[in-house]
Amino acid sequence: MNTNNNSNNYNMSPLSDHQNKPIIHEFDFFSLNNTNHASTSAPPLHHCTPSSLTESKVNTSLNLLTTNTSSDQSMVEPDISNKSEDKRDKLELDVLQAELERKKAENHRLRNMFDEAKMNYEALQMHMLSLMQERSVEDCKEEEQEEEKPNGNGGVLIPRQIVDLAKDNEEGSKDEELVFDPDKEESDHENERNDSQVLAANNNTNNVSNFSAQTNVEEAEATMKKAKVSVRARSEANMINDACQWRKYGQKMAKGNPFPRAYYRCTMALNCPVKKQVQRCAEDKSILVTTYEGNHNHALPPAAMEMVKQTSAAARMLLSGPMTSPDGLMNSNFLTRTVFPSSSSIATISASAPFPTITLDLTQSPNNPLQFPTQTLFNQSGFSGLQMSQDAETSQSQQISQNLTADPDLTAVLVAAITYMIGVAQPNDNDTKTNNNNGNVI
DNA sequence: CGACTTTGACCGGCGC
DNA sequence: GCGCCGGTCAAAGTCG
Numbered sequence: 001m002n003t004n005n006n007s008n009n010y011n012m013s014p015l016s017d018h019q020n021k022p023i024i025h026e027f028d029f030f031s032l033n034n035t036n037h038a039s040t041s042a043p044p045l046h047h048c049t050p051s052s053l054t055e056s057k058v059n060t061s062l063n064l065l066t067t068n069t070s071s072d073q074s075m076v077e078p079d080i081s082n083k084s085e086d087k088r089d090k091l092e093l094d095v096l097q098a099e100l101e102r103k104k105a106e107n108h109r110l111r112n113m114f115d116e117a118k119m120n121y122e123a124l125q126m127h128m129l130s131l132m133q134e135r136s137v138e139d140c141k142e143e144e145q146e147e148e149k150p151n152g153n154g155g156v157l158i159p160r161q162i163v164d165l166a167k168d169n170e171e172g173s174k175d176e177e178l179v180f181d182p183d184k185e186e187s188d189h190e191n192e193r194n195d196s197q198v199l200a201a202n203n204n205t206n207n208v209s210n211f212s213a214q215t216n217v218e219e220a221e222a223t224m225k226k227a228k229v230s231v232r233a234r235s236e237a238n239m240i241n242d243a244c245q246w247r248k249y250g251q252k253m254a255k256g257n258p259f260p261r262a263y264y265r266c267t268m269a270l271n272c273p274v275k276k277q278v279q280r281c282a283e284d285k286s287i288l289v290t291t292y293e294g295n296h297n298h299a300l301p302p303a304a305m306e307m308v309k310q311t312s313a314a315a316r317m318l319l320s321g322p323m324t325s326p327d328g329l330m331n332s333n334f335l336t337r338t339v340f341p342s343s344s345s346i347a348t349i350s351a352s353a354p355f356p357t358i359t360l361d362l363t364q365s366p367n368n369p370l371q372f373p374t375q376t377l378f379n380q381s382g383f384s385g386l387q388m389s390q391d392a393e394t395s396q397s398q399q400i401s402q403n404l405t406a407d408p409d410l411t412a413v414l415v416a417a418i419t420y421m422i423g424v425a426q427p428n429d430n431d432t433k434t435n436n437n438n439g440n441v442i
Numbered sequence: 443c444g445a446c447t448t449t450g451a452c453c454g455g456c457g458c
Numbered sequence: 459g460c461g462c463c464g465g466t467c468a469a470a471g472t473c474g
Contacts, residue, residue, distance in 0.1 A: 248447055250466060
């Protein structure tokens with residue numbers, strides 16, 4: 001039997017072509033150096049040239065610009081020329097000043113819009129933070145109650161919830177597809193329903209909150225270590241750039257898929273246990289499915305670390321399943337729809353496998369599928385405030401935006417997914433700093 | 443020459 | 459027990 005692929009047609013070389021993709025620079029409305037800017041781009045008036053006037057669409061209607069130079073004109077008709085030139089200059093000055101005022105007003109309006117959006121964002125963030133703190137207090141109370149009742153049904157912390165779901169599945173409910181399986185053609189809506197139904201059911205059976213204290217940390221961590229993160233993204237390349245170094249150690253033909261599955265190990269550190277599988281989707285060969293497994297035992301590249309800090313809380317919230325809101329119940333897809341709104345991505349947790357799998361589906365972005373919504377990701381995630389101070393957040397936001405804009409690959413997405421495995425799931429010695437940054441239990 | 447990929451062989455889990 | 463299948467190993471080949 002030979003299930004290996006001997007053809008070069010599907011060579012899974014990790015060479016990425018992401019460098020060839022165009023970098024989209026965002027327009028900075030408020031940059032003083034931006035020459036396109038409305039209020040600051042107008043050149044000083046004394047630098048106005050005939051060409052610039054033409055560009056400003058100022059029609060003097062004087063037809064003065066002939067082949068003669070101004071010095072020639074002054075030699076012919078010095079008085080008339082001077083007067084008309086002054087008049088023209090004044091007219092131009094008035095027009096330009098009016099234009100300047102208009103641009104200033106527009107700039108002011110844009111600033112107001114920006115400030116308003118910023119305030120809304122901060123208000124939401126503060127609201128989120130207060131909710132989390134509230135919940136944290138409840139967790140402490142429930143933890144105390146839990147210690148008094150060791151056999152209680154509650155105490156389902158975030159990782160534990162997955163353990164329970166996985167257990168339920170192993171105990172005979174294997175037929176029940178809890179969530180999205182990338183290899184099956186099920187509608188996302190159906191999966192969302194299943195997801196929320198199961199999680200809600202789980203919630204109902206546990207009268208105590210899902211966010212209560214953890215009573216079996218070791219068990220949960222063991223599961224988390226074996227949990228997987230799967231990322232579906234459209235890519236022509238055979239492997240997407242995720243800021244880590246990988247070494248291929250095998251390739252097999254998997255049943256039910258004409259495309260080979262490639263196996264990689266992380267080579268950024270000796271004995272790093274992290275592995276990943278890369279395979280094209282059988283239904284749509286333009287979709288690349290990358291599945292990560294294990295926890296890094298080393299520090300990640302700076303670009304990856306930045307996103308780790310930003311997205312770990314998001315991953316935790318995703319894992320937390322349903323969360324209550326003033327509007328009622330939100331299913332686990334809420335978060336990733338929030339984090340990745342412009343890409344229409346969907347993140348789900350699957351407990352149908354022996355170990356839970358998080359799937360990030362980034363294939364539904366209508367435009368430029370490999371273009372990660374970088375600015376949107378950071379701005380919309382809004383959970384960073386749970387982990388760091390406002391000042392740190394501000395500086396990091398700029399840093400992250402720059403990093404991501406400079407590298408519009410799927411790096412951020414993958415790191416976001418890996419985050420769950422690295423910084424959140426396991427308190428590695430080498431990752432202690434990261435975990436401390438992510439320290440809050442949501 | 444070292445790092446990496448390729449690829450046939452091997453191993454263990456699982457279902458029948 | 460047997461075969462299927464997924465995952466891994468390791469020798470050979472390739473590349474810079």
